[in-house]
Amino acid sequence: MATYTCDYLVIGSGIAGLSFALKAAEQGTVMLISKADIEETNTRYAQGGIAAVTYEPDSVEKHIEDTLICGDGLCNKEVVRMVATEGPAQINQLIQWGVKFDKRATGEYDLAREGGHSEHRILHHKDNTGIEIQRALTSKVKDHKNIRVFERFFAVEIITQHHLGEMVTRHKTDTECYGAYVLDLRTQKVDTFLAKSTIMATGGVGNIYHTTTNPIVATGDGIAMVYRAKGKVENMEFIQFHPSSLFHPGERPSFLITEAMRGFGAILKTADGKEFMHKYDKRESLAPRDIVARAIDNEMKISGDEFVYLDVTFKDAADTKNHFPNIYEKCLSIGIDITKEMIPVVPAAHYLCGGIKVDMNGESSIKNLYAIGECSSTGLHGANRLASNSLIEAVVYADRAAKDAVAKSKNIKINNQIPAWDYEGTTHNEEMVLITQSYKEMQQVMSNYVGIVRSNLRLERALTRLGILYNETEELYKKSILTQNLCELRNMINVGYLIIKNAQNMRESRGLHYSLDYPKSKGSEF
Structure with a gap:
């Protein structure tokens, strides 16, 4: 030490x-x-x-x-x-x-x-x-x-x-x-x-x-x-879900398809090739992220599809490859030529x-x-x-x-009276399988109940389930020698709790927080 x-x-x-x-x-x-x-x-x-x-x-x-x-x-x-x-x-x-x-x-x-x-x-x-x-x-x-x-x-x-x-x-x-x-x-x-x-x-x-x-x-x-x-x-x-991450099941993190591509002219379409953003906002595919992400989420629920498309095939191929070389190469690596084929995209958690x-x-x-x-x-x-x-x-x-x-x-002195870290009571590393399982459960709770669209019932269920994980993780933390995985799990459960409690205190839908129980904003004049 x-x-x-x-x-x-x-x-x-x-x-x-x-x-x-x-x-x-x-x-x-x-x-x-x-x-x-x-x-x-x-x-x-x-x-x-x-x-x-x-x-x-x-x-x-x-x-x-x-x-x-x-x-x-x-x-x-x-x-x-x-x-x-x-x-x-x-x-x-x-x-x-x-x-x-x-x-x-x-x-x-x-x-x-x-x-x-x-x-x-x-x-x-x-x-x-x-x-x-x-x-x-x-x-x-x-x-x-x-x-x-x-x-x-x-x-x-x-x-x-x-x-x-x-x-x-x-x-x-x-x-x-x-x-x-x-x-x-x-x-x-x-x-x-x-x-x-x-x-x-x-x-x-x-x-x-x-x-x-x-x-x-x-x-x-x-x-x-x-x-x-x-x-x-x-x-x-207020968790921002980016509207367009590459739909490629099993890959983490999800590959981002930059919003600049929509700024370049790319158009969002349903899986059967129809434009839909005009139904949600006059800015269409260039509306703010919360609106676009909810629109995509709604279209997928209506159709039952797992993704929508982002279409840039009508733009000049050379320009597309010049502006988006990494996206072009990434998509090509999984068999999609974005100059000829539409890109399957899905919203993903992006920014706090x-x-x-x-x-x-x-x-x-x-x-x-x-x-x-x-x-x-x-x-x-x-x-x-x-x-x-x-x-x-x-x-x-x-x-x-x-x-x-x-x-x-110049007016602060370093405090040299700080004791060393207290290891008392920690005896062993807990089985990794317990941490991994809790990690998966935490992600499942947050993804299913505290995502793009929320409700009072979903939030209450999330809080109950996260509470169980919190108690289990704290017990592990108190008796285990520290590891990065254990500390990260503890931190994420703390953060998840804060998101849920803040969401429960909102009695309206505003920006990135959309509740089925309070679908209307109380007003957003700036």
Whole structure:
């Protein structure tokens, strides 16, 4: 068991964590931990791009309006304005760090348009924007002298004064974060990481569902840790299901068919080749994701089919292959030539709009603990995220959190009184079959009862079944030596509980939360 100290501890290695690390490292020491390889993140799987205003006739006001409409009346208007206004400068920062966005022959950026956007404003790199961003930022981080990267280190719990004993806790009115207990996956020992500021950048929760576009590392770890430490978590009911993941049974994660393809002109059709989106929204295939996902779900229930089609066969074949080379190759690998055949697609869990509640500097309700990226709830997305707003939110908040943490660091001392991790009572690793079975049951409960369409009865059944799994998993956790699988299962059950409870408290349908018992919104004027 080792103890490490630094100025800034970053948990997570996607665009949010890497951006923060690069900025904070100019003023102090940074330790960045990743439970897998540094490049295995949700960011890496982002295809479409990053939204920001770069050229006329687009404007910040248009970006604000599109975001507010998509958020269905629940966005924080001040936050929306801030992100839309500060976004372009952060795009320039990404470019300076080496991110290469596609350009036209004229030298201007080749901007795409996606669902809910009134203008072309999506900067992208082919159909693998996330890979390009991850590549550039990872390279910069690894080369920075003030950043130390710990790969295959799994954060178990954040450290607060509650770990210091009753007398210390009694005299503290606000919860403070001093760092984190982290499991070294190579040694299976829990190390202590102490820092002036801790930054949660752990990404999303997609793997609580059976069908998701998220990589297997997206298990809600940061949100669960903060919830257990009594930090504020909000808006967990708003899970965005991406309308179009490739229908290929047995493959996890589901391969994403970017929304940019619909922006390119692709049209959604039923399995018998008929267009249907005109029945649901005047924007048709370019409507926001919640509307499109529910439309697809409804059409599949009506027909009994397992998927619908996305048709891009009528577009120029060379253009299609140039814009979407990875999608073309992926589909071809399973026998589908997208220039000649329609793509079978199905909705999949994709993005969490809620999370750890933070202020406009990214600080949580726990002192000296920040949350940025998908694990945070900033108020930008409201009830539904506008396509490609996630990456721009991440870099804007990474910038603001870095400035805030650096400014406060001179008045913070690292707490060296933290005890080592308590192994008492843990004697053995439990049988893997028990964890695997509970994992499958948890995914089944969430997928069947807490998906695109919900009801009071479904939510109540989900809560009952998840409660049983929670009690069983806590018993395992108390007596077992820690493993990544056990900790992830515990975290996902915590997250599932939060989603269900938040959904039960909603007495209306709004954005990504649609209930059969409350089909109408109470109003979403922005």
